[in-house]
Amino acid sequence: EVQLVESGGDLVQPGGSLRLSCAASGFAFSSYGMMWVRQAPGKGLETVAIISSAGDWTSYAGSVKGRFTISRDNAKNMLYLQLNSLRTEDTGMYYCAKGAIRGKGTLVTISS
Numbered sequence: 001e002v003q004l005v006e007s008g009g010d011l012v013q014p015g016g017s018l019r020l021s022c023a024a025s026g027f028a029f030s031s032y033g034m035m036w037v038r039q040a041p042g043k044g045l046e047t048v049a050i051i052s053s054a055g056d057w058t059s060y061a062g063s064v065k066g067r068f069t070i071s072r073d074n075a076k077n078m079l080y081l082q083l084n085s086l087r088t089e090d091t092g093m094y095y096c097a098k099g100a101i102r103g104k105g106t107l108v109t110i111s112s
Contacts, residue, residue, distance in 0.1 A: 005022065024077045035050040054074075067085045088110045
């Protein structure tokens with residue numbers, strides 16, 4: 001059974017940073033591209049970052065490009081998202097995803 005468990009969400013001030021983590025299990029993690037998606041309050045899902053199975057290719061939504069960095073550690077079955085220069089509009093639930101399968105998410109709140 002695929003399991004994705006996110007952590008690292010918090011309340012931070014605008015301009016701050018966070019690092020989200022996702023522990024993956026139940027599948028061959030190193031064989032799959034992974035992504036982070038988010039859902040702002042009252043809005044739909046937005047894919048914010050994608051990474052290839054080997055970690056050698058990444059892609060970002062325009063809204064986060066230059067501020068967020070996706071990475072992975074295949075030896076540890078871990079996916080990460082570094083969030084810098086956070087803005088109030090980055091507030092939302094952040095999910096680690098393998099295709100259509102998502103974890104339960106971690107809440108990021110940006111507020112002064």
